[in-house]
Amino acid sequence: DGGITQSPKYLFRKEGQNVTLSCEQNLNHDAMYWYRQDPGQGLRLIYYSQIVNDFQKGDIAEGYSVSREKKESFPLTVTSAQKNPTAFYLCASSPRGGGVDNQPQHFGDGTRLSIL
Amino acid sequence: AQSVAQPEDQVNVAEGNPLTVKCTYSVSGNPYLFWYVQYPNRGLQFLLKYITGDNLVKGSYGFEAEFNKSQTSFHLKKPSALVSDSALYFCAVRDPDTGRRALTFGSGTRLQVQP
Numbered sequence: 001d002g003g004i005t006q007s008p009k010y011l012f013r014k015e016g017q018n019v020t021l022s023c024e025q026n027l028n029h030d031a032m033y034w035y036r037q038d039p040g041q042g043l044r045l046i047y048y049s050q051i052v053n054d055f056q057k058g059d060i061a062e063g064y065s066v067s068r069e070k071k072e073s074f075p076l077t078v079t080s081a082q083k084n085p086t087a088f089y090l091c092a093s094s095p096r097g098g099g100v101d102n103q104p105q106h107f108g109d110g111t112r113l114s115i116l
Numbered sequence: 117a118q119s120v121a122q123p124e125d126q127v128n129v130a131e132g133n134p135l136t137v138k139c140t141y142s143v144s145g146n147p148y149l150f151w152y153v154q155y156p157n158r159g160l161q162f163l164l165k166y167i168t169g170d171n172l173v174k175g176s177y178g179f180e181a182e183f184n185k186s187q188t189s190f191h192l193k194k195p196s197a198l199v200s201d202s203a204l205y206f207c208a209v210r211d212p213d214t215g216r217r218a219l220t221f222g223s224g225t226r227l228q229v230q231p
Contacts, residue, residue, distance in 0.1 A: 004159075033218055040125070042206060042223040043160075050217060058218060090159055096217070102148050102167045105219060107159030 002027045006091050006108035012116050013078065013085060021076045021111045023091035030096035032074035033105065036060060037088040046089075049074055050096055078113060088112050118143045118211045122222035129197045130230050137192040137225045139207030148210040149190040150219065151181055153203050160206060166190060177201070197229045 004025045013019045025032065031050050035043040045058030049068040063082025068074055074093075078085045089112075092105040119142045129135045141147055148167055152160040164175025166183045174180045181192045190207060204226050208219040 006159075031217060035221075040223060042122075043221040045218045045220075048218045092160075094217075102165070102212070104150055104152075104162040104165055105160075106162070107152075109159045110157070112157070 004091055004093055004106055004108035006089075006111050008111060009109070011111055011113045013113060014116050016080045018077055018079050019113065021078070021089055021091075021113070023074045023076065023108060024072055025074075025091075025093045025106075025108075026072060027093055027106060028071070029093035029106070030071070031094045032068070033092040033094075034058075034064070034066065034074070034076045035090045035092065037090055037110075043090065046076065086114050118147075118209050118214070118216070118220045120207050120209050120220055120222040122205075122207055122225045124225050125223075126226045126228060128228045128230065131199055132196050135194050135197045135201070135227065135229070137205050137207075137227060139190045139192065139222060140188050141190060141207070141209045142188060143209060143211040145211050145213035147190075148212055149181075149183065150208040150210075151175065151179070151190075151192050152206045152208065154206065154224075155203050163192070163205075197227075199229050199231050202227055202229045 007022045033048040034046040044060050047066040049055035065077045090110045091108045094105040095103050121140045150165045151163040154160050166173050171183045204224050207222040
């Protein structure tokens with residue numbers, strides 16, 4: 001079955017530590033996204049990538065970094081500069097271009113990050 | 117800039133009764149509108165979308181939504197609620213006339229269906 005796999009499901013970060021969240025998709029989608037979900041705030045966009053080797057900052061990019069070396073993969077690093085990283089992180093993907101720009105995003109099942 | 121408002125944090129409805137979850141949006145052009153549902157500790161699942169055409173769109177699990185351009189609303193509805201519909205619902209918008217491809221989400225509405 002095609003889909004998006006996020007790992008790990010739960011992650012704990014120590015003070016001053018960088019951690020990387022994995023996101024892999026086998027839907028052959030060009031575009032991928034990272035969102036942060038906090039209670040009562042909905043989803044906020046961290047970074048997105050429309051094509052391999054290209055990505056753009058979203059609304060809350062400070063303290064985060066990404067890479068897009070392969071179409072299937074869009075890992076997110078939460079750096080020590082992110083002072084409030086405790087949240088539920090969701091990765092999504094969607095087709096791009098042609099007549100598919102209006103297609104919905106597909107989501108993974110998320111990674112819950114907590115501070116030790 | 118594009119934005120979405122979901123004015124109700126929670127909606128309570130009895131099983132078998134109709135339900136409505138409200139959403140209003142703001143974009144500069146014609147919007148793409150989406151509804152998603154989220155169950156605990158899971159990702160978002162797509163329910164339905166409005167792109168163009170008929171203002172009443174039908175989606176998964178018996179849900180439908182009505183696009184109202186004059187009121188800039190896209191309320192989610194279901195004629196008869198089920199206990200299993202209890203979940204967190206998100207409205208999202210994209211303005212295709214901007215370069216921003218990502219969706220902007222509302223803050224979510226928790227639907228509680230009582231048996």
